[in-house]
Amino acid sequence: MNDFEPRSLTASEWAVIREFVRTTITEAQQRTEARYPTRKLMGALTALARWAVLVACLPVEKSIILHRDTIAEYIARGCPTLAPTSQATRRTMLLRIAEAVLPPDERVSRLQPVYRDNPARPYEVHEQVALRSWAVGQTTPQRRRDCRTILALGLGAGLSTHDIMGLRVQDIKADDHGVLITVRDERDVPVLWQWEQELIDLIAEREGQQWAVGPQRTVTTKNWLWNFIATARPEVGVTPTVGRMRNTWLLHHMATGTPLGPLAAAAGLQTFRTIEKLFSYLPPPTRDEVRAAMRRHLRSL
Incomplete structure (x- = not known):
């Protein structure tokens, strides 16, 4: 010294x-x-x-x-x-x-962050429609299936790139209650009903041990998924990114009243920091919505 x-x-x-x-x-x-x-x-x-x-x-x-x-x-x-x-x-x-x-x-108290960590912007409804068009417009049946699966896993289940790259077909189950994804034997993620059929079709078409996306690939790095999307046939006005799809899924559940505890468990979140960053995208509730939601009987006190 x-x-x-x-x-x-x-x-x-x-x-x-x-x-x-x-x-x-x-x-x-x-x-x-x-x-x-x-x-x-x-x-x-x-x-x-x-x-x-x-x-x-x-x-x-x-x-x-x-x-x-x-x-x-x-x-x-x-x-x-x-x-x-x-x-x-x-x-x-x-x-x-x-x-x-x-x-x-x-001693010092907590200070504000040095720089703002802005979240990836969730997709608007019209952009989600354009993403479906992007998937359908690919050049081969396998690429169309992979692109539709990527959308179902991102917009329908909020999976991260790491989650998608490690997911096998056998990790996706369909029953009378819908479609459920088991992520790395750590958590279960229910799929939004709008995207269930894409994954039901996937289960019917591919073997259980195959990767859910890119069945013939030999790597699990995030670069593979990035390169696959980058080389796919583009759609005018929209580009699929996993971060934006995951935030779209999170925002949907926040806006429709999914309790934060189950949402965090399904999303694999250790804190509510990610959810906090998305609050600015929530549409403001009406006075009647606030009153009805907060009066709702959930359990005896």
């Missing part, structure tokens, strides 16, 4: 903050399990301290330099050459330092 010498600072600049940086990092590493290498933490804190003291003219005090507002302002103004992901990483390192060395009443 004592041999750390930042190249971006002059000797006189480093002398102003050197003792602060060294003692703070030493204390932080002693009080918490080191998630980041010491030299990376030294570099992050040096950059923050230089900006805070030499640019923002703040005193060399832990409670001020590591205050949440100082960190947020530094990330917003003090490192414009860093990419958003690098800014987020640096901020995380600084927050970990602050949590380790500040007393409980001075």
Whole structure:
């Protein structure tokens, strides 16, 4: 630690903050399990301290330099050459330092994300109609079947690329209650009735051990699916993407009142973060819809 010498600072600049940086990092590493290498933490804190003291003219005090507002302002103004992901990483390192060395009443609280993680836009109804046309318009029966299956798995069951690439025909079951997909023996996903027939036809046409999409392929990487869609005959005005299809399926269930617990279980979600990002696409309910939905009797209280 004592041999750390930042190249971006002059000797006189480093002398102003050197003792602060060294003692703070030493204390932080002693009080918490080191998630980041010491030299990376030294570099992050040096950059923050230089900006805070030499640019923002703040005193060399832990409670001020590591205050949440100082960190947020530094990330917003003090490192414009860093990419958003690098800014987020640096901020995380600084927050970990602050949590380790500040007393409980001075520790930082949750900050807003450095950059907005915008979700893939769900498909409109007319775009879903165009996607059906895309599948039907392929050049061979096998390509038409694969494209129709991709749509059924994406729009009808919300499967991810990883889910689709690992799915075999035998993982799809049809009975009197509809079509059910078992994903990697981990979860069951009921298929929307509008897409059930595509998968019923698939079960009738292919052997159980075959892949549901691309029965002759020998790889399970996501690039195969991306290349397959990219080389398929295009449809004017719409391009199928798995992320948008999955979000369309999620949004449908959110809008029609599927309870979030079963929805998260079927979608394989560990948190509601993905669902949260889609709220902006939900149509606002009417006053009567809110009243009827929240008065509905589900169980005795």
